Amino acid sequence: MQIKEAIFTKSSSTWKECPAERMPEYAFIGRSNVGKSSFINMLTNNSKLAKTSSKPGKTQLINHFLINKEWFLVDLPGYGYAKINKSIREGFNEMIAGYFLHSKNLVYMCVLIDSRLEPQKIDLEFLRTLGENHIPFVLIFTKADKLSGTKVRTNVQTFLDTLSAEWEELPYYFITSAETGLGKDEFLDFIEQSNKEVAEIFQQ
C-alpha cells in the first residue's frame, strides 16, 4: 500500500470524543519516547504530521489521522514516563485504556518496542493487559538503525523468547527505523491485507 493522503482529523482527551466515522483504526502505543510519532511520520512521508520530541511525554492526547480516506492511524501518549507528574501519568493511562477498551474501530494495537533494550517489564505488563482484554496487537521494534543488524535480531529474538514463556502464539512483528524507512513497506502491506480482512465488518 502507498499512503497518498494523510490528514490530521482531531485530538481527543477521551475515547468518547474520538471520530465517529466507521473506519478501521490502527493505534500506536509504547513507552514514552520509543518513537511512535516518528514512525507515523515515516509511514506517511510527512515529518511534521505527528509532533515528535527528544524529550519523553510529547504526545498528550489521542490523535487521529485519516489515511487515504479509508482508515485511521492513531497516535497515543506513551506509558511509563517516570518523571511526569503522577496525576498526569495516571490520566494518560486512563486515556489509553479507555481507548483500547471502548474503541469500536480498533483493529490492532501496534505496540512499539525499543529494539536496543532487553525486554522491559513495563512493556511485558502492557502486553499482558492487552491479552487479558482480548485486544489484538502486533509488535513494532523501533530504532533499528542505532544497532547492527545482528544485535537487533538477537534482541528481537530475546523479546520473542520471553513472550513464548507466557503466550501460546506469538504476534506479528516488524523491525523498523524511522530514520531509514526500514520495515515501512512490510508494515503497510500488512495494513492493506488487514483492511481487506475486516472490510465486510466495517461495511455493515
Ligand code: GTP
Ligand atoms: P512520546 O510522544 O513522548 O510518548 O514519544 P514518541 O514515542 O512519540 O517518540 P518520538 O517519535 O517523539 O521520538 C522520540 C525520539 O526518538 C526523537 O528524538 C526521535 O527523533 C527519535 N527516534 C524515533 N524513532 C527513531 C528511529 O527509528 N531512529 C532513530 N535514530 N531515532 C528515532
Ligand code: MG
Ligand atoms: Mg509521540
